[in-house]
Amino acid sequence: MSLPSHGGNVHKIARSQGRPSNRVLDFSASINPLGLSPTVRRAIQQAIALAVHYPEIDVLPLQQQLAKIHKIPEACLVIGNGSAELISVLPRALGTRHGLVIGPTFMEFERALTLAEAHCTYVHATPNAGYAPPIDAVCMMLNRQAKTKRNKNSDNTVPVDTVFFCHPNSPTGQVISRAEFRRLLNSVQKAGARIIVDEAFIDYCASRSVLKHVRTFKGLFVLRSFTKFFAIPGLRIGYLGGPVSAVNTIRSLLPPWSVNTLASAAAEAALKDKGYQRQSVTFMNLERKRFRACLQHIPHVQRVYSSSANFLLVQLTAPCQVSLLVQELCEQGLLIRDCENFAGIDVPTIRLAVRRPQENDRLLKALKRGLLKWS
Ligand SMILES: Cc1ncc(COP(=O)(O)O)c(C=O)c1O
Structure with missing residues (x-):
């Protein structure tokens, strides 16, 4: 039986693109953006x-x-x-x-x-x-x-x-x-x-x-x-x-x-490490709110669902082809999660990890460019 596809394929993608793993920004696996304490x-x-x-x-x-x-x-x-x-x-x-x-x-x-x-x-x-x-x-x-x-x-x-x-x-x-x-x-x-x-x-x-x-x-x-x-x-x-x-x-x-x-x-x-735990929760509550608000203003973003975790589920309008968007962003070193292979999701949907503000801003720009095509 084959493994279901998951996010976080940083090493494989970096290797295929001939870039070091640390030059790939992974929004496809939802890992605490503050990194190792x-x-x-x-x-x-x-x-x-x-x-x-x-x-x-x-x-x-x-x-x-x-x-x-x-x-x-x-x-x-x-x-x-x-x-x-x-x-x-x-x-x-x-x-x-x-x-x-x-x-x-x-x-x-x-x-x-x-x-x-x-x-x-x-x-x-x-x-x-x-x-x-x-x-x-x-x-x-x-x-x-x-x-x-x-x-x-x-x-x-x-x-x-x-x-x-x-x-x-x-x-x-x-x-x-x-x-x-x-x-x-x-x-x-x-x-x-x-x-x-x-x-x-x-x-x-x-x-x-x-x-x-x-x-x-x-x-x-x-x-x-x-x-x-x-x-x-x-x-x-x-x-x-x-x-x-x-x-x-x-x-x-x-x-x-x-x-x-x-x-x-x-x-x-x-x-x-209680300090790291507190800092992580406080950071996430603030940045998730900001990131969500920015995402909501991007054309072809139909809905950004509320979230109690460190990621956001984003529904795109019907004409968008998620696989093409994922590919295009991947070529820029930005990994996002196509939700098509989750049983029960049959509308164009992506999942984005909430990362640090500058990283999220980079993704926002790339998403805007990528989604404009569908207008
Ligand atoms: C909801 C959920 N549960 C469990 C796991 C497995 O996590 P791990 O084996 O790294 O503890 C994952 C990993 O993506 C997950 O998303």
């Missing part, structure tokens, strides 16, 4: 000497640190080589037969379900509703299933046993209220299912995290990533909180030493 850089440099040893097999110091921060037992946590590694084993570990994916969203949920030979059903948000997550529709479906209480749904399909929900969602940037979350969890529980909440971008709106509830809600699994917020996509580290027995099964499916020494050292330092 000096504290994290120092921790990585210090950890290099430890590369002559195997990493700690159970990543214990980081696990203890995370348990303390999130006020959950250590045994409820498993750390992986990026949250992508954990996503890939989840359906197999949980024995998932039918996953309901709240879309349009990260395509690795569908891939993990397919690899586990499970069904995948999407319930998509729509542009007309501002891509608000379709919680009512999902709850209705789960409530219907709860009522039938049989092995098969009325349409003869296997009942949904696992819901996948990315929050804030990528690529739409949308979040739901606490009341909506309660309703969703309630319906999941009534239907005898479980829910996996992917919080890869939650650090930009941390108060909305549901991670601490894994202690009390039996069917809740929460994924977190160090990649985006701490700007370490190249190190690969993420974690999952969930019920102890399921966490043990997940751990048993991972290869030994999947988390390397530099990644765990970087993660430990990152969690302590």
Whole structure:
């Protein structure tokens, strides 16, 4: 099975264009534009000497640190080589037969379900509703299933046993209220299912995290990533909180030493760096607002959706051909994400990471030039 396409192909594109990777501006992967914090850089440099040893097999110091921060037992946590590694084993570990994916969203949920030979059903948000997550529709479906209480749904399909929900969602940037979350969890529980909440971008709106509830809600699994917020996509580290027995099964499916020494050292330092965390959130709140307002004035930009993360979803008017625009910008060393290959997006749409003001201004100019053609 082939990999779904993702953003962030900086090295490959730089190589094909004969330019160094640092001459490519990547708006296609949404990485904290403030880059590596000096504290994290120092921790990585210090950890290099430890590369002559195997990493700690159970990543214990980081696990203890995370348990303390999130006020959950250590045994409820498993750390992986990026949250992508954990996503890939989840359906197999949980024995998932039918996953309901709240879309349009990260395509690795569908891939993990397919690899586990499970069904995948999407319930998509729509542009007309501002891509608000379709919680009512999902709850209705789960409530219907709860009522039938049989092995098969009325349409003869296997009942949904696992819901996948990315929050804030990528690529739409949308979040739901606490009341909506309660309703969703309630319906999941009534239907005898479980829910996996992917919080890869939650650090930009941390108060909305549901991670601490894994202690009390039996069917809740929460994924977190160090990649985006701490700007370490190249190190690969993420974690999952969930019920102890399921966490043990997940751990048993991972290869030994999947988390390397530099990644765990970087993660430990990152969690302590409160100054960087505050600065990142403050910066993003300001620059996302400015960037969004500028984008809204570009001809052929039909709508820029609100966002609680470090990217913006931009819908273009119908005549625009996104693939041509992506190509044209790529030739200028500017990478943007064509959203065409997200299941559930069928209008011309791009996703743009919010970067530093000067970089965003450069993209704004290039976008203006590129989109003028369609007038
Ligand atoms: C929503 C979402 N979840 C998870 C991941 C995987 O992140 P990582 O494996 O780097 O932790 C990504 C990466 O793009 C993502 O967009």
